[in-house]
Amino acid sequence: EPEVTQTPSHQVTQMGQEVILRCVPISNHLYFYWYRQILGQKVEFLVSFYNNEISEKSEIFDDQFSVERPDGSNFTLKIRSTKLEDSAMYFCASSDAGYNEQFFGPGTRLTVL
Amino acid sequence: AQSVTQLGSHVSVSEGALVLLRCNYSSSVPPYLFWYVQYPNQGLQLLLKYTSAATLVKGINGFEAEFKKSETSFHLTKPSAHMSDAAEYFCAVRGSSNTGKLIFGQGTTLQVKP
Numbered sequence: 001e002p003e004v005t006q007t008p009s010h011q012v013t014q015m016g017q018e019v020i021l022r023c024v025p026i027s028n029h030l031y032f033y034w035y036r037q038i039l040g041q042k043v044e045f046l047v048s049f050y051n052n053e054i055s056e057k058s059e060i061f062d063d064q065f066s067v068e069r070p071d072g073s074n075f076t077l078k079i080r081s082t083k084l085e086d087s088a089m090y091f092c093a094s095s096d097a098g099y100n101e102q103f104f105g106p107g108t109r110l111t112v113l
Numbered sequence: 114a115q116s117v118t119q120l121g122s123h124v125s126v127s128e129g130a131l132v133l134l135r136c137n138y139s140s141s142v143p144p145y146l147f148w149y150v151q152y153p154n155q156g157l158q159l160l161l162k163y164t165s166a167a168t169l170v171k172g173i174n175g176f177e178a179e180f181k182k183s184e185t186s187f188h189l190t191k192p193s194a195h196m197s198d199a200a201e202y203f204c205a206v207r208g209s210s211n212t213g214k215l216i217f218g219q220g221t222t223l224q225v226k227p
Contacts, residue, residue: 004156031213043157043203043217056212091156098213099145099164104157 002026004105006092012111013082021077021108023092032075033093033102034067036060043091049075050098082112115140115206119218127226132191134221136178136204139185145207146187147215148178152200160202163187174198199225 005024013019025032034046047057049067066078075094079086089109093102120135138144145164149157161172168180178189187204201222205215 033214035215035217042219043205043215045208045214045216048212048214050212056208056210056214093157095213098211099207100213101147101159101162102213102215103159104149106154106156 002103004092004094004103006090006105006108008108009106010109010111012113015084015112016081019079019082019110021079021090021092021110023075023077023105024073025075025092025094026096026103027073029094029096029103031055031095031098031102032067032069033095034077035091035093035104036088037091037107038085038088046077046090079110082110084112086110087112115144115208115216117204117206117216117218119202119204119221121221122219123222123224125224125226126194128196129193132176132189132194132198132223134189134202134204134223136187136189136218137185138187138204138206140206140209142209144187146178146180147205147207148172148176148187148189149203149205149217150200151203151220157203160189194223194225196225196227199223 032049037043048055089107092105095102116139147162148160163180171177204218208214
């Protein structure tokens with residue numbers, strides 16, 4: 001069964017460093033998403049991506065964040081200069097249409113020290 | 114704007130007992146509603162979805178949910194809890210834009226006691 005994969009499963013970084021979180025969506029999917037979950041809080045939408053551009057972003061997704069689909073299979077989330085409050089579980093998701101179910105990856109736990 | 118409220122951050126039931134996890138939503142458009150389950154150290158897995166067809170929706174693992182417009186609710190139920198149902202459950206509503214973004218509730222941790 002096809003699945004969304006994410007690497008790494010856990011990333012530890014120092015405040016101010018850049019991190020790149022990687023996702024491989026399901027191959028025939030066209031819509032891609034990043035969500036995050038701060039420990040003990042709800043899952044929050046960060047950004048959606050379709051047709052090689054951002055289709056929607058939340059207020060969390062400021063200039064420190066960027067997304068890219070560099071090679072037609074990977075979907076990455078970059079945080080340019082990490083802050084302590086960026087510590088969270090980051091989930092990637094994909095779907096074949098905007099109104100269909102989203103398939104989620106297992107998440108990357110980001111710890112900023 | 115869309116929002117979701119899950120009543121009860123922790124629910125504890127005995128094995129074999131009824132499971133009831135509550136979800137209320139607010140939506141300015143006809144809602145698309147979802148329940149996801151998260152097992153420890155895993156991603157979110159879709160249990161079921163409501164997309165304006167039948168109001169009683171059946172999902173995987175014996176779960177079902179009933180859409181009640183008058184109560185703006187989409188509660189999740191299972192007649193008989195199993196130990197393997199212990200997990201975190203998230204209710205979500207699709208945002209009003211056509212990008213498909215999901216707006217999640219706070220989540221409910223289900224504990225199943227032997």
